Amino acid sequence: MAYSASLSSHIPFQTNSRFSSAFPPKLPNKQKTTPFKASAIPPLSTAASVTDLSALDSTTIALIGGGSVAALAAVLSLTDPERRRRLQAEQVGGGDKEVVRNYFNNSGFQRWKKIYGETDDVNKVQLDIRLGHSKTVENVMQMLTDDGSLKGVTVCDAGCGTGCLAIPLAKEGALVSASDISAAMVAEAEKQAKEQLAASNGEIAPVMPKFEVKDLESLDGKYDTVVCLDVLIHYPQNKADGMIAHLASLAENRLILSFAPKTFYYDLLKRIGELFPGPSKATRAYLHAEADVERALNKVGWKIRKRGLITTQFYFARLVEAVPA
Template sequence: MANKALKNTAPSDPKDKQNDKQIVRDYFNSTGFDRWRRIYGEGEVNRVQRDIRTGHQQTVDYVLSWFKNDQNAVEQTVCDAGCGTGSLSIPLAAMGAKVYASDISEKMVGEGKANAVNPENPIFEVNDLAKLSGEYDTVICLDVLIHYPDRESEQMIAHLASLAKSRLILSFAPKNPYYVLMKKVGDMVPGPSKATRAYLHKEADVRRVLKELGFKIKRQEFTATSFYFSRLLEAVRN
């Protein structure tokens, strides 16, 4: 949900950061679920939601193209951490990957199960990213790090990396002067979307963490529409 960097406020009190997880869970199990189900779906949406849908789908398509180009989806184990309604998990499973899809929102997971053609693949489960376990050929986390402040995002990247046997794919909202300004402007615009906090991350910091964890960047892409911006990195073990 990289676009929420435009319109959501960050906490002024560091103690508030402890509430981020519960805020996100509550949001995506209530008003946020209806909003994002429309965005991830194919029905009628407003101009802003259509723009976000286009941006998110472009990020998903980049990931799918990497699997197609490598011709290695069949039988590969994949963890889709923060799967939403299954916009990535379901097509990956159709390509032959064995997908474990998790999300903190029970409603999102329920929608993913309803959208899936094969009830056995992907395997959808309600789970907190910090509690994910197991070992997978590829771990993917798209548009989720925006919910984590810097220190917590680095810890989360390290945790996800510990689950990945060979590859970790991440997307995040990059922090630079232009997007910081856009976020400040968005913060001044009232609206119901201001339900979760949003955090931008310096690309250099994300790359540093991946390097320290023993990964190198193999491929990268960038998506920018009017209301959605996201840096996508594919990191492989050295």
């Protein structure tokens, strides 16, 4: 997909014809037939961004919007985000994985609990990211239920966060194994599941998901479907290839992935976002070219069957469904 050199671009929901029919966009009220559109400032974040965008005020955004991409690129030479990342890793005694675990067990947990939740205590950027992530979850649920009932279907939710996907899956009758690297996230997901899946009016309660604290590398077992949403952003491409292969080995029939798409334009915007790290420490983010993800899937005998791009103003994610070739 081609992008304009300016900071104003129209980014529609990109699909092939099959994906389009399976993914009717669900927008509130009169916006139901309106394609997703990025306004003056295209996305600077994904649902697991390195940037605390709540730190961006209207003055900063106006300054960014008024300059050219080329001029902003020159500013990047004045910063050293890699040095900041090295210091983060040293403070927690490890590499990327330890930084991610520490962040989502502490300040990151509080931030993303609000974003994934229903509280009104969020700013406009956080609310926008919540909308983008919820669209991703809606599209995944539509994709799964389009193929029939989920009753008794085994699903691995790899990187479950606060249970945004695991709980709807359980409500549809799926047998869900949900895991996350963050113990705080898993505890919140389990709490939410107990509240939302309790039996009412004499009905039989859905089967509770099995929640575990695990990173992607530690997952095992066999499932009809494996879903991994907005997690590959924490893996560089060389490690993402291995994670994709591992997740595919756990799936019998279907693997669904969402990731931040890598293009020159988005990569530059991500680097610009690193100029504004916000008050809380965040994690390193990796964008992935769709061709690289597809190559990793093909290498282990899988092919992409459906694909699409979900965007709001501050959230963008490529969504793909892969099946055995």
